[in-house]
Amino acid sequence: MPSFDILLLPGDGIGPEVMQEVKSVLGWLQGQGVATFNTEQDLIGGSCYDQHKVSVTEGTVDKARKADAVLFGAVGGPKWDKVPYEQRPEAGLLRLRKDLDLFANLRPAICYPALAEASSLRREHVEGLDIMILRELTGGTYFGEPKEIVTLENGEKRAVDTTVYTTHEIERIARVAFDLARKRGNKVHSAEKRNVMKTGVLWHEVVSALHAKEAKDVELHHILADACAMQLVRNPKQFDVIVCDNLFG
Template sequence: MTRPDIRSVAVIGGDGIGLEVTAQGRRILELVAEKRSLPVKLVDVDYGVDAYKAHGEVLPDLTRRAMRDADAILFGATGGPAFDAIPAQARKAGSLLVVRRDFNLFANLRPVKVMPALYEASSLKQRVLEGLDMVIVRELVGGVYFGEPRGIETLPDGERRGVNTHAYTSTQIRRVAHVAFELARTRKGRVCSVAKENVMEAGRLWREEVQAVHDADYADLELTHMLADNCAMQLVRAPAQFDVIVTDNLFGDILSDCAAMATGSLGMLPSASLGPVEDDGRRAALYEPVHGSAPDIAGKELANPIGSILSVAMMLRFSFGMGKEADLIERAISDAVASGARTADIANGSRHLSTAEMGDAVASKLTALLN
């Protein structure tokens, strides 16, 4: 077992570009640990295609144990053609959905903040982007991705039918609502709850339970409600109106990807998936960029590592209590981008850096800030 004074981080590159971007997130974590004399034990373990080739499992026992023993998990990406070629049962047994469920990672935080230097990289106008700084809090272990019954069946008349069940309990809704309200207390004090209560009973329950939590414990904060389709429209019409959005698993998945384009690229967004705080003060926590494995560019050093590096900043903030250092990482990224550092996805056709070169640019700025 790791000594209590040593922070253990399980590092899992996963599939595709996950390996490349996680390498840069890892180096930034090592840099902070060195400069701040933070005792960190980084444990590299396999997941996904490489793990299946080596062990016959997508999520081997060794990897699962390392994740359980860790104070935090730094994850890369999963999926792609090679992953899809793995037998369905093996994929299902080791899927990221299983990890989220087994570790009870019920609250997913996805910050969306635009750097002025990247206004031109966004598909939205500058006047729409100014002041955009929000967090989408997505419930992560309930809803249609986990509901039963589910499956594909053949009906008596030969028709095939796919079934997924969208279900939530009061407890599931209330606990993620608490996370959203507590986060809003550290920000601008505004929460927007997003559901489809006009056509879905689970959506009506969502609205009622979020409202009840607000009225009982957070009446000093502002709470509004918005239909999910309207929220999608507002994210491209006037995204700066939002502070904290709290929503369910499906809508959170869709809306956060929509919001990502305001930043110029999905590669810019980090995330933190958090479990409940245990009696000893620890909580399971997995940090990852929101993008997928991008097999079309994997191995070409074209991927943007900023999402992974910002995920490390979230790790320092939420798992290690190092908010100042997290701020410095964010500033180093902003400084690097302001000085012209760009990967292909945010370069607008101009000269761009490789994944590792972008890591170099951020590391250089961060070293100066940490000294």
């Protein structure tokens, strides 16, 4: 029977409650002879800040690197709203994403028949819905530099966030999108804001070039991010895989 080392990071809020059920599932799978799961639990987010005054410790990051998988709950909450920006609970999650190079965030949106009536959209628009939203997770506005708040000579403050993407970062997330589409409905929508953002222009160019070179068998559509949001409400079933940057995802 195979054996896996699993790092459990419950975090804050509903995270610990969810992680208890994760433990139950792992125990059941192990009892069925699927695999042996060697689990270790550690702190991240606000719970880590309360004990160590940082949102994630170097020891936890090292454990995450060595583990076969990391199962994560949630971070943050009103309790830590006044924590210094660099130590905020969410910073621990961003650190793991960057250090482990977790660049592809798969966000499935599935509506099962029993839940169709619970949607704010009409039943016929959501029943049977199966969309995969693919979010680039280690670049863009979340990680671009400079990122700062400065005081100007006139006393006003100015905040700066920077959106940065390279050809490599866009290519690898687009490649994942095309590979996913081949296993699903064979259609990709690439969402960006090329009409106002230079990163959107590059995103459009790189995705188009990769499609022409490696994925002509996949149907590709380009759509502006705000138009994509509107169409998700108006006619969500037209989508299969949607690939977008860190901010829009």
